[in-house]
Amino acid sequence: MTTELAIETNGLVKIFGENRAVDGVDLAVAPGTVYGVLGPNGAGKTTTVRMLATLLRPDGGEARVFGKDVVKDADAVRGLVSLTGQYASVDEDLTGTENLVLLARLLGHARPAARTRADQLLEAFGLSEAAGKQVKNYSGGMRRRIDIAASILNTPQLLFLDEPTTGLDPRSRNQVWDIVRAVVAQGTTVMLTTQYLDEADQLASRIAVIDHGKVIAEGTKGELKASVGAGSVHLRLREAEQRPEAERVLSAALDATVQLDPDPVALTARVNGHGTEQGAAEQAARALAELARRGITVDNFSLGQPSLDEVFLALTDRKGVAA
Numbered sequence: 001m002t003t004e005l006a007i008e009t010n011g012l013v014k015i016f017g018e019n020r021a022v023d024g025v026d027l028a029v030a031p032g033t034v035y036g037v038l039g040p041n042g043a044g045k046t047t048t049v050r051m052l053a054t055l056l057r058p059d060g061g062e063a064r065v066f067g068k069d070v071v072k073d074a075d076a077v078r079g080l081v082s083l084t085g086q087y088a089s090v091d092e093d094l095t096g097t098e099n100l101v102l103l104a105r106l107l108g109h110a111r112p113a114a115r116t117r118a119d120q121l122l123e124a125f126g127l128s129e130a131a132g133k134q135v136k137n138y139s140g141g142m143r144r145r146i147d148i149a150a151s152i153l154n155t156p157q158l159l160f161l162d163e164p165t166t167g168l169d170p171r172s173r174n175q176v177w178d179i180v181r182a183v184v185a186q187g188t189t190v191m192l193t194t195q196y197l198d199e200a201d202q203l204a205s206r207i208a209v210i211d212h213g214k215v216i217a218e219g220t221k222g223e224l225k226a227s228v229g230a231g232s233v234h235l236r237l238r239e240a241e242q243r244p245e246a247e248r249v250l251s252a253a254l255d256a257t258v259q260l261d262p263d264p265v266a267l268t269a270r271v272n273g274h275g276t277e278q279g280a281a282e283q284a285a286r287a288l289a290e291l292a293r294r295g296i297t298v299d300n301f302s303l304g305q306p307s308l309d310e311v312f313l314a315l316t317d318r319k320g321v322a323a
């Protein structure tokens with residue numbers, strides 16, 4: 001038996017006027033996982049999700065959700081998916097309970113069942129106290145939680161979460177992450193778009209990085225990190241004035257782009273190390289020796305796996321070079 005993919009796209013395209021917002025995207029998402037779609041503003045994330053959710057018709061290529069074509073079998077796809085949009089759909093003037101009951105009724109639940117489901121979700125999402133308040137009086141975090149609650153009134157096979165935590169404080173983000181984990185534990189597949197690398201790192205088992213409508217990298221977190229080099233060095237200098245020279249020395253010794261951190265004495269650079277950790281350690285040691293030889297004092301040094309942030313910068317760098 002072959003396992004059916006939750007999402008499969010081949011050469012998916014969406015064009016707005018002259019703008020190829022989605023420009024030949026291939027994706028394969030295994031069921032029961034969180035799949036991260038990561039990209040900067042305007043990369044094409046929402047447009048991709050809207051095509052997969054049948055809200056927008058593709059201009060080219062094809063897409064299937066659990067084997068159903070999003071154009072030819074759009075009705076079947078609609079029965080399988082649920083979408084929490086970047087700009088979501090609960091009614092501001094209704095209370096939390098009223099919103100969920102109304103939506104549950106629209107989904108065909110009888111009134112008592114709708115009320116039970118609404119209460120259950122409000123409780124699970126920590127919104128019981130706010131249940132009787134109008135949604136327009138909710139904080140951003142509460143609002144995002146009620147949006148997600150609304151999208152899982154019926155447990156969907158596939159849930160699209162489009163930037164579910166943009167603008168939330170760290171505590172609210174953590175609550176949303178817990179909700180996502182709980183939803184996946186129920187067997188739902190989640191496609192999560194985000195601009196936050198740590199969010200993808202926390203939740204997603206595989207990640208597609210998209211930019212200008214194209215997938216520029218795809219894989220597990222480990223694969224994406226490994227594709228950028230074996231390691232990453234972080235340095236703190238004694239003197240901020242020595243940073244420009246340290247940058248030159250490091251970029252020559254490591255043959256890599258050196259990133260200047262917001263902290264004026266700190267630098268970060270990727271270490272290729274010919275793909276091995278030992279190679280990376282040797283290369284980093286040579287770079288340190290060269291800094292010492294030039295009289296640059298290093299107060300703190302560490303060598304670690306690159307963060308997804310570094311991966312992202314590296315990928316966009318590489319693209320810049322190629323273009």
Ligand SMILES: Nc1ncnc2c1ncn2[C@@H]1O[C@H](COP(=O)(O)OP(=O)(O)OP(=O)(O)O)[C@@H](O)[C@H]1O
Pocket residue numbers: 016019021039040041042043044045046047048086195
């Ligand atoms: N309905 C539309 N009409 C015209 N252009 C559009 C439309 N929707 C999106 N675009 C354009 O398509 C491109 C991709 O937009 P999209 O909303 O998919 O990006 P995104 O990755 O979701 O960005 P963000 O992180 O800002 O939400 C952008 O250049 C955007 O301006």
Ligand SMILES: [Mg+2]
Pocket residue numbers: 045046047086162163
């Ligand atoms: Mg978007």
